[in-house]
Amino acid sequence: QQQVKQSPQSLIVQKGGISIINCAYENTAFDYFPWYQQFPGKGPALLIAIRPDVSEKKEGRFTISFNKSAKQFSLHIMDSQPGDSATYFCAASSSRSWGKLQFGAGTQVVVTP
Amino acid sequence: DSGVTQTPKHLITATGQRVTLRCSPRSGDLSVYWYQQSLDQGLQFLIQYYNGEERAKGNILERFSAQQFPDLHSELNLSSLELGDSALYFCASSFGQGNQPQHFGDGTRLSIL
Numbered sequence: 498q499q500q501v502k503q504s505p506q507s508l509i510v511q512k513g514g515i516s517i518i519n520c521a522y523e524n525t526a527f528d529y530f531p532w533y534q535q536f537p538g539k540g541p542a543l544l545i546a547i548r549p550d551v552s553e554k555k556e557g558r559f560t561i562s563f564n565k566s567a568k569q570f571s572l573h574i575m576d577s578q579p580g581d582s583a584t585y586f587c588a589a590s591s592s593r594s595w596g597k598l599q600f601g602a603g604t605q606v607v608v609t610p
Numbered sequence: 611d612s613g614v615t616q617t618p619k620h621l622i623t624a625t626g627q628r629v630t631l632r633c634s635p636r637s638g639d640l641s642v643y644w645y646q647q648s649l650d651q652g653l654q655f656l657i658q659y660y661n662g663e664e665r666a667k668g669n670i671l672e673r674f675s676a677q678q679f680p681d682l683h684s685e686l687n688l689s690s691l692e693l694g695d696s697a698l699y700f701c702a703s704s705f706g707q708g709n710q711p712q713h714f715g716d717g718t719r720l721s722i723l
Contacts, residue, residue, distance in 0.1 A: 499652070529710055531710060533714075538716065539716050540612065540614070540700050540702070540714030540715050540716050540717050541653070541700070541714045542612065542713075542714065543711075543712045543713075546710070586653065588653075590710060594666060596641065596643045596655065596658040596665070596666055596702075596704070596710055596711050597655050597658075597666050597668055598645075598653075598655055598710060598711065599655070600652055600653035600654075601652075602652050603652065603653075
């Protein structure tokens with residue numbers, strides 16, 4: 498049973514548009530929520546991460562929004578660029594479980610010129 | 611470049627065989643994590659080592675084992691291979707035992723014929 502549910506499975510957005518990916522979790526022990534970006538033939542790369550004591554974190558064009566009560570978090574990619582075309586994974590873990598990241602199924606994002 | 615080196619990049623073998631996957635963590639990192647990525651299961655945490663000691667275990671089969679050596683490189687041993695073991699195996703590293711995996715290698719693609 499997947500502990501982190503991610504949607505949509507795929508996304509096509511025009512250059513300059515906003516890409517939004519959503520994730521939901523059940524385990525209230527989770528206290529670390531990272532997003533990873535993966536290009537074909539490469540390993541995942543940590544993009545941005547948030548802890549539940551804040552509701553939003555922004556790094557450049559990437560923003561995580563976190564809703565603790567709804568147990569949901571999302572990634573917004575502003576001003577999407579063709580170079581952002583990749584698969585994005587949300588993940589979650591508990592500080593009591595060291596590196597046991599639970600990954601979502603991934604979202605393939607395609608940014609059209 | 612994440613600084614995490616995995617060898618070999620590709621491995622083709624037959625059912626029932628045994629293989630060893632190798633990982634060199636980023637310079638200075640003490641924790642090594644192994645993940646399996648397959649189409650049906652997604653990214654699954656297998657095991658974590660910190661400074662030579664096992665720290666966390668995930669969905670790792672009994673046919674699989676790992677170790678981290680004094681020079682901090684790690685090896686994942688897969689034995690009695692089955693068709694279902696075909697997957698991408700990623701190694702990741704981080705500095706501390708309480709940190710989450712930050713730097714992923716580009717993976718070893720294992721194909722079982």
